[in-house]
Amino acid sequence: MKRLIRNLIKEEAKQVGTLYHFTNLYNLSLILEEDLLKSKNDWVSFTRNKNFNKIDRNLPGGDISCILVINGDNLSNNYKIEPFHDQKFFRERDFGTDKMESEERIKSPISSIKSYIENIILLKNEIKDWEIENIYHKQDSENTLWKDLDNFKIEDVKNYFQNTYGITVNIE
Secondary structure (H helix, E strand, O other): OHHHHHHHHHOOOOOOOOOOOOOOOOOOOOHHHHHHEEEOOOOOOEEEEHHHHOOOOOOOOOOEEEEEEEEEEHHHHHOOOEEOOOOHHHHHHHHOOOOOOOOOEOOOOOOHHHHHHHEEOOOOOOOOOHHHHHHHHHHOOOOOOOOHHHHOOOHHHHHHHHHHHOOOOEOO
């Protein structure tokens, strides 16, 4: 009987799938340090489009250099996820294409965000020098894993996040 109930609950759970949240390295480090995903608005945005940053749009939040890959199914167990379509980003010619916005929103900060992160993608062609320098300065001066700033590279940033937070990081 317990197995039947577990199977029914599993079948009834929301099937949201993978969600993506775009940010920069500076904000990523704050998100992971605080274990909290929040925004200046009353809501946190996600998309279902992994390549959303490639769309010719003026995305809020400035530089986009990394992607949080989120388990939307688990997130939906604790937060209400609402579909959203921002009219100012809509272009009729994009309908049904990869450029179509597929946004989801949660109208509250998300605590324990690390428990929902499946992995992090660093966009090597988008990372700016100032972002790498910022991560470099977060290091512990006794940490021999780090190199001098001139030799500090994206692979070091990847290792920093993996070693500090135990989250898989990929470079694309």
